Amino acid sequence: MTWAAILLAGAGCYLLKLAGLSVPPRVLQRPVAERVADLIPVALLAALVAVQVFAQGRHLVLDARAAGLAVAVGLLVLRAPFLVVVFGAALTAALLRL
Amino acid sequence: MPEETLSAADRAAILRDSLGVGVATGAYGVSFGAVSVAAGLSVAQTCALSLAMFTGASQFAFVGVLAAGGTPLSGGLTALLLGTRNTLYGLRLAPLLRWRGARRLLAAQVLIDESTAMSMTRPTTAAARVGFLGTGVSIFVLWNVATFLGAIAGSTLGDPRSYGLDAAVGAAFLALLWPRLTDLRNRLVALAAATVALGIVPVSPAGVPVLAAAGVALLAGVLTRQPDPTEFPGPPR
Numbered sequence: 149m150t151w152a153a154i155l156l157a158g159a160g161c162y163l164l165k166l167a168g169l170s171v172p173p174r175v176l177q178r179p180v181a182e183r184v185a186d187l188i189p190v191a192l193l194a195a196l197v198a199v200q201v202f203a204q205g206r207h208l209v210l211d212a213r214a215a216g217l218a219v220a221v222g223l224l225v226l227r228a229p230f231l232v233v234v235f236g237a238a239l240t241a242a243l244l245r246l
Numbered sequence: 247m248p249e250e251t252l253s254a255a256d257r258a259a260i261l262r263d264s265l266g267v268g269v270a271t272g273a274y275g276v277s278f279g280a281v282s283v284a285a286g287l288s289v290a291q292t293c294a295l296s297l298a299m300f301t302g303a304s305q306f307a308f309v310g311v312l313a314a315g316g317t318p319l320s321g322g323l324t325a326l327l328l329g330t331r332n333t334l335y336g337l338r339l340a341p342l343l344r345w346r347g348a349r350r351l352l353a354a355q356v357l358i359d360e361s362t363a364m365s366m367t368r369p370t371t372a373a374a375r376v377g378f379l380g381t382g383v384s385i386f387v388l389w390n391v392a393t394f395l396g397a398i399a400g401s402t403l404g405d406p407r408s409y410g411l412d413a414a415v416g417a418a419f420l421a422l423l424w425p426r427l428t429d430l431r432n433r434l435v436a437l438a439a440a441t442v443a444l445g446i447v448p449v450s451p452a453g454v455p456v457l458a459a460a461g462v463a464l465l466a467g468v469l470t471r472q473p474d475p476t477e478f479p480g481p482p483r
Contacts, residue, residue, distance in 0.1 A: 153318030154291055157308060158298025160322075161329040165301075166354040168336015169345070182334070184467030187435050188460055189331050192324060193303065193423035194436035195443035195459030200310055201416035203447045203455070216413030217420065224424045229270065234277045237417030241410030 216241040252372040260373060264364050264380030271302075271360050272388020274418075278305055279396020281415050284406030285313035289397040296393040300386060301358050303422050304328045307456070310415050316453025324456050335362040342366065342374045356382025426476045431466065438462045 201213045216237035223233045252260075275296060282292040287309060295305050304325035311321035336357050343365070345353050361382035368374040403409055426432045439459035446455050 150287065150291060150312070150318045151294075153322040154294050154308075155298065157304070157322035157325045158295065158300075160326045161299045161301055161304055161332070162355060164326070164329045165332045165336055165357040166351065168333035169340045169343070169350055169354050169357065171333075171337065180468055183470065184464050185330055185334055187432070187463035187467050188327055189303065190423065190426050190432045190435050191439035191459045191463035191466075192307065192328050192456060193419050193426075194439040195456045196307055196310055196324075196419040197416050197423065198440035198444050199314060199447060199455050200419060201413070202444055203314060203452075205315060205452070206448050206450075208444060208447060212410070213413040213416060216410060217416050220417035220420050224421060230274050230418075230421050231277065233421045234274065234414045234417050238410035238414035241413035242408060243410075245408060245410070 212241040212244040215244055252370070252376065256373065257376055260364075260368075260376045261380045264377055265384050267360055267364055267381050268384025268388060272385045272392055274302075275389040275392030276396035276399070277414060277418060278302065278309075278389075279393040279398075280400035280403075280406075281306065281313075281396075281411055281418070282309045282393075283397045283400040284411040285309040285415075287312065289394070289401055292397040293390065293394055296390045299325065299329075300355060300389070301329055301332060302389075303359075303419075306415065306418050306422070310419070311453045311456060313412070313415065314452045316451070316456075320451075320453025320457060324453065327457070327460055331359075332357050335359075335366075338362075339366060339374070339378070342368070342371060343378060344371055345375075353378070353382070356386050358382065358385070360385055429476050431470060431472070432476060435462055435466045438466075 197217070201217045202208050202210065219240040220233050220237040223236050228236070278296065279292055282295065283289060287295075295308065299305050299308070307328050308321040308325040311324050312318065336354070339357070339362060343353065356379070361378045364381040365374040365378035368377055400406065400411070406412065423436065427436060439462040442462055443455035443459045446458055450458070
């Protein structure tokens, strides 16, 4: 099941890329479609952050992950590179759990 | 689009920039590899994701949903929804890159945030192609090598929670989202999406809250008018 999802979603992501390079531009020239498509990554990433940090199964929890996220925000404000942000958050959570 | 050829010096300069972005971006495949095995995927599954899907946000989303207990189906759907932005990039780049046939089929796999950012501002097709391929191919190679190394390291570490790898996933998503938050509407959409997702966490199976948040994008896209100034990725830092 996991393998099937990996291969199907992988193939789907490839076809989404290829479609962009192949489809006549007018297909997406409807402004509403374009705005929705632009906003989907914003909404999904924000939801992923929230669920990843504050959910544990079906419960909302506040634990070391929230401290990790706070450190990530600080590092992003300081314009730290991606890897520093990610491992900074991990290190914070790991230290709090010692 | 002017068809003039690219001087050797210009070509070298674009390639140098592209490889710099490639090294910086490819390296964080290590974090994907480690996070993916921490989510319960095997090393082979982790590497297959980087080879076949090859678009960072979708890959992190897929393993993130699985880590939270979601089904592979909801993980795959979330990954596909996030992958739709590559279609938009392709629509804008197609008239600039102008590839056909087999070359287009191959180029499509490396159509991602960074290759778009490094090619869409070029004045000519020749320059855009060098930026696109220099960035895309170097990231593809390094991202896959780094994924493998991260997955191996992650699978020998033991309990991922004691290394804070579960906190790393949220930070990765936030870092991917961050450049889009300079726009007020995007901030409001992000806030609403996070609220909706957390609101239905207690009453829905894992994976569903994130998919439901896509409804916020739909609503905001239908109800608002102005275009999004952060729609395209800037050059990565």
